[in-house]
Structure formats: C-alpha cells, structure tokens
Amino acid sequence: MSYTIGVISAEDARPLRQAILRPGMPVESLVYPGDDSQKTFHRGTFDHTDDGEGALVCIISMYDEPVPGTDAPAWRIRGMATLPEHRGRGLGAALAEASIAHAHGIRRAPVWCNARTGAAGYYEGLGFARVGDEFEIEGIGPHFVMVRPADLIR
Secondary structure, eight states, X not given: OOEEEEEEOXXXXXXXXXIIISTTOOGGGGOOTTTTOTTOEEEEEEEOSSOSSOEEEEEEEEEEXXXXXXXXXXXXXXXXXEOGGGTTSSHHHHHHHHHHHHXXXXXXXXXXXXXXXXXXXXXXXXXXXXXXXXXXXXXXXXXXXXXXXXXXXX
C-alpha cells in the first residue's frame, strides 16, 4: 500500500468526522469552532492503492487554542480519526507527528486534546499525559484532557 500525507480542508475532513467520530449526529455537529480560521490547519492521509488520486483514510485538525484553564499559547488536536480498515498501520501516529512538527514550525507550544477515554492509551504513546479527571461530552462519551509538552521532539 502507498500512503501520503497532505493538506485538506475542513470540508474534506467532515465526511470522516461524521463516519468515525459522530455517526448519526447532525451535520452542524461536524463544523467545529475555528475550522476556517487562518490559524487552523487540516491534514489527511491518502491511500493510493486503488487509484492515483488517493482516498482519504485518516484526518487531523489543529487549532491555535490554549489548554483549558490557561491563557498560554497551545495547539489543540480535534477530529483525529482513521478508517477502521486502515488502523494498526501507524497512519494516525505518522499523521499526528507530521502535524505536530508543522505546528511547531509555526510556533513551538504544548499540544493538547480532549481524548476519548478509549483512545487515551494511543495519545500516551505519542507522549501526551492525562490532565485532570475524566469528563463526559454529551452525546459522545467520556474523555480526558491530554497534553504533550512543547519540548517533546520525536
């Protein structure tokens, strides 16, 4: 299989957001605040196995947003998702690391996310640590705030 990472739009990311992260949820729930900000960027991994254009199989969006409870500059990961049939190949980790490196090229700052409880181990493998107690996002499920320090280079 042949994969590449490339720039996508928020609109490109929404079908995977809905299929993986918010199935059955209204279309409005797929539009995140800041999606179209000039400080936000979206990337995706493309599978070129079946055609030259490539099918989008993994997505990430990164926002210029402080860690909750702080005013310090930080990057926030939202909408990280990989199609089930492409999981376990390191695609998500590669996309996350490439996106974090891109963000740090703009401004080195901590990276954080609201990780679903079931994905907390995945983020720990990327150098993130849980901050605070588990909390519930209505209609989606339990989460942890997780933070990766700015000085962690991979």
